[in-house]
Amino acid sequence: MRYRLGCELDYEVEADDTPFVFNIEAQRRPGQEIETERLVLSPELPLERFDMPESGNRYFRLCAGRGKLTLRYEASVTLRPAAIDPAEVREVPAGRLPLEALTHLYPSRYVEADLLRQFAEKEFGGLPRGHERVTAICNWLHDHLDYVPGSSDEQTSARDTLLQRQGICRDFAHLGIAFCRALGIPARFVSAYAWRLSPPDFHAVLEAWLEGPEGGSWFLFDPTRKSAADGLVRIGVGRDAAEVAFCSPFGPTGYGKPKVWIEAPDRPAEGPLTTRAVSLVSR
Incomplete structure (x- = not known):
């Protein structure tokens, strides 16, 4: 598309x-x-x-x-994303993870996975493992967090978001990544142009390393439920938002509001979002 x-x-x-x-x-x-x-x-x-x-x-x-x-x-x-049956997508034991995915198991600046391990185990530890469990994490985030523009800033971490129970897309992504890592699922932050996001803006989602019928890959999830997983054009990926800021000035600077757009001329703007497991490639 x-x-x-x-x-x-x-x-x-x-x-x-x-x-x-x-x-x-x-x-x-x-x-x-x-x-x-x-x-x-x-x-x-x-x-x-x-x-x-x-x-x-x-x-x-x-x-x-x-x-x-x-x-x-x-x-x-x-x-050209791959979209497959979520039931065919499994978690990967640490002993079989590719080495480059291991860094996405560890805590990072905005993702205190170690501090949230007990909470994650209590809420999600007993769920069936695989794409279904990451989807359950995203469902929990959608149901228990309020999406409130202006409710967080560049210092807000995953732990802060759990306590405040509100945030924006980057906060939803950080907390989802923290829960995944706490459960032994490699997860990373993705910045993207997001089709069907309203109002249009730079968007943040998460990817989890899982294994489908053709091997391991990064699978996309949007816990805000505001975009189509198969309509996300990646800008950057990293351990958290610190690695994919769209602008980093090194001096005093005033900001205007960004204008962002994405259109799909050959795709209907309405209709249900996909429930398939969506991935591009393994990198």
């Missing part, structure tokens, strides 16, 4: 020679093909680019002078 997507970001730079690092471009990976893309800066500035081999995240750095800075990114992307 083909998607047209993009964003426009506005900043007021308050000091000369202010470095910025951005992660707003769609990943290039099997199952997610970029047909066309364009990045326009105003004013025009030189860029330094870096693609992280292990994750596929695409970063670029620029140095801006005092005044207004505007970025506009547009892309046409084709998604």
Whole structure:
């Protein structure tokens, strides 16, 4: 399925020679093909680019002078996700996990999996293992957390969200990741352009490493239930939000509200969200 997507970001730079690092471009990976893309800066500035081999995240750095800075990114992307029967998707014992997935079992800056292990075991430890258990975690998050814009900030962690019982997409994702890791399921944070998200914005979901009929892969879950798992165009993946910020300025900067969009010209905008197990590739 083909998607047209993009964003426009506005900043007021308050000091000369202010470095910025951005992660707003769609990943290039099997199952997610970029047909066309364009990045326009105003004013025009030189860029330094870096693609992280292990994750596929695409970063670029620029140095801006005092005044207004505007970025506009547009892309046409084709998604070819695998969508299979959730009953065929199992958890993987630690002894058979690929080494690169092991780091996603450990606590991280926003994901205190070790502190939440007792709670996770009590709530989810007795459930059938596999895609069904991660879905149950997401159902719990949807039922027990209120989605409240402005209720959290860049310091809010998974433990904070559990105590406050409210948050935004990144908070839902962090707590879901914490529960998965506490149960021995590798899980990671995903930033994405999300089809059917209303209002449009950068979105955060989680992926869990599970095993389907053709082997292990990262399977997508959105505990907010605000987007279609098979309509998520990945921007970045990481242990938590600290590794996939869409903008990191290194100096005093004023922010405008991001404009984000994604359209699917050949896909109906209405209808039920998929209940299939959705994955792209193993990386």
